[in-house]
Amino acid sequence: MSEFKNKTVVITGAIGDIGAAMATLFLEQGSQVCISDIFAKEEANKQQPELLKHPNLHYAMVDVRDYVAVSSWLEDCKVRHGSIDIVIANASKVTVKDLTSISAAEWMDEINVNLNGSFHVANSCAKLFQENQIAGSIVFIGSWAAHAVHSNLPAYTVSKAAVRMLCQTMALTYAPFGIRVNEIAPGFVNAGLSKQVWQKEPDAQEKAKNIVPLSGILESNEVAKQVLWICSSANRLLTGASIVIDGGLSLVRP
Ligand SMILES: NC(=O)c1ccc[n+]([C@@H]2O[C@H](COP(=O)([O-])OP(=O)(O)OC[C@H]3O[C@@H](n4cnc5c(N)ncnc54)[C@H](O)[C@@H]3O)[C@@H](O)[C@H]2O)c1
Secondary structure, eight states: OOTTOOOOOEEETTTSSSHHHHHHHHHHTEEEEEEEESSSSSHHHHHHHHHHTTTTTTEEEEOTTTTHHHHHHHHHHHHHHHHOEEEEEEOOOOOOOOTTTHHHHHHHHIIIIIIIIHHHHHHHHHHHHHHTTOOOEEEEEEEEEGGOOOOHHHHHHHHHHHHHHHHHHHHHGGGGGTOOOEEESSBSSSSSSHHHHHHHHHHHHHHHHHHSSTTBOOOOHHHHHHHHHHSGGGTTTSSSEEEEEEETTEEEEE
């Protein structure tokens, strides 16, 4: 029997590709899964009809920029299932504009979603774990982009680099309570904005694949499997880790 059976897993931004793949994988393990995203239920249903039909899945519209909304959603998940065991801070946005063209409002919003949103979810949940004496697991979805300068994605890379330090700081703060905090930082994934671009330009996907030293592009379910692995009790002493799964992409220098 899976160690994740009857565990409660909470995931933000889970109408998106990687979030939905993680929700699906935990449901397959017999977990109860609470997901959220910025969409109203009707739109969420349109985008992920199969996922939202699952009896062990509950969807809520929650904007991660809103600390109060995030805290009250987590409280609701806890009341609904009696506990939360795993939380995954996954919601994010990406603005493709360099520092000469990104506006202050665009910069702030990206930091707000990617960094502050991750803090809202992860730290609220850590406090909930602490108060209820739960040795829970917190996972941030970072990016290889935190490890390599991308002049066309400044807000994204800075926010993901900050998430990495947030992960380490939380890991140290909450270790005395048995709470583990880790990060999975994928490389190129056939998901989100990249997927949209590659669907229109298959040559660009081939080009991207060829840049990767191990010559491959991840699928969303492969990222989901890494998240499941990091949450496993086999990793009981793993905390503050940032696992970069990018086929060696972040090692490449021009
Ligand atoms: N796709 C890639 O190549 C790739 C690579 C490395 C890391 N990642 C990371 O993986 C995670 C998932 O990305 P994805 O590729 O599935 O992208 P995606 O765009 O499909 O999913 C992101 C989700 O976050 C949601 N979101 C955005 N703003 C929000 C807000 N304010 N409140 C709540 N939800 C909000 C979006 O609506 C969307 O459903 C992200 O953290 C991303 O940075 C993706």
